[in-house]
Amino acid sequence: MSLRSLFLLIVSALIVIFVGVNWTQMTTPTDLSLIYTDIRAPLGLILLGLMALLSAVFVGLIAYMQATVLVETRRHAKELAVQRDLADKAEASRFTDLRAHLDREVGRLSEAINTHTRETLSRVDRAEMGLRERPVDAEISRLVLAVENHNRDLHARVDRLEMGLREGLAGFTPAPASVLPASSAASLTAPPQQDDLGKVVPS
Numbered sequence: 001m002s003l004r005s006l007f008l009l010i011v012s013a014l015i016v017i018f019v020g021v022n023w024t025q026m027t028t029p030t031d032l033s034l035i036y037t038d039i040r041a042p043l044g045l046i047l048l049g050l051m052a053l054l055s056a057v058f059v060g061l062i063a064y065m066q067a068t069v070l071v072e073t074r075r076h077a078k079e080l081a082v083q084r085d086l087a088d089k090a091e092a093s094r095f096t097d098l099r100a101h102l103d104r105e106v107g108r109l110s111e112a113i114n115t116h117t118r119e120t121l122s123r124v125d126r127a128e129m130g131l132r133e134r135p136v137d138a139e140i141s142r143l144v145l146a147v148e149n150h151n152r153d154l155h156a157r158v159d160r161l162e163m164g165l166r167e168g169l170a171g172f173t174p175a176p177a178s179v180l181p182a183s184s185a186a187s188l189t190a191p192p193q194q195d196d197l198g199k200v201v202p203s
Contacts, residue, residue, distance in 0.1 A: 054149060 019026060026044025 015051075019044075 022126045026048065027042045028044075030043045032039050032041055032043065032046070134161065
């Protein structure tokens with residue numbers, strides 16, 4: 001029970017107790033004026049009736065206000081439901097448009113990827129055809145042949161250089177040890193050394 005209901009119950013109980021205690025005085029007839037005539041009636045009962053009428057009017061007014069508020073609340077709830085439905089439909093429409101846009105973008109990207117893949121494969125095929133038309137073995141053979149020719153030319157030059165050195169040293173006569181310095185004499189008496197090629201080189 002709410003505080004307001006408890007307060008009304010207490011006030012009603014006090015009124016009933018007051019009427020019960022003063023029932024005799026309230027039922028005593030009294031001369032009353034109705035402006036245009038006079039009547040004889042119990043004033044207490046008339047006031048009690050007026051109070052009951054006012055209470056009934058007050059209760060009816062409260063009930064009417066609550067009913068009006070309830071009707072307004074229901075109307076607002078219906079309007080909110082309609083607005084919510086419109087918002088949901090608009091949101092669903094936006095999602096549909098977004099999905100359609102994403103589908104278009106994905107399709108465009110897929111087409112671009114497929115086109116790029118086809119171009120790459122065509123380039124690879126052209127490269128393979130070029131390699132088949134220009135075999136690698138022939139190129140390697142040409143390079144090996146060039147290296148061998150270069151090696152032969154280098155060996156021939158080295159042989160000619162050795163022959164020239166031998167011919168130049170054929171008439172060479174070393175000086176006597178008494179004439180040469182000690183270092184030169186030691187170098188002449190020392191055994192001949194060999195170079196890396198295993199050939200005798202004069203000291």
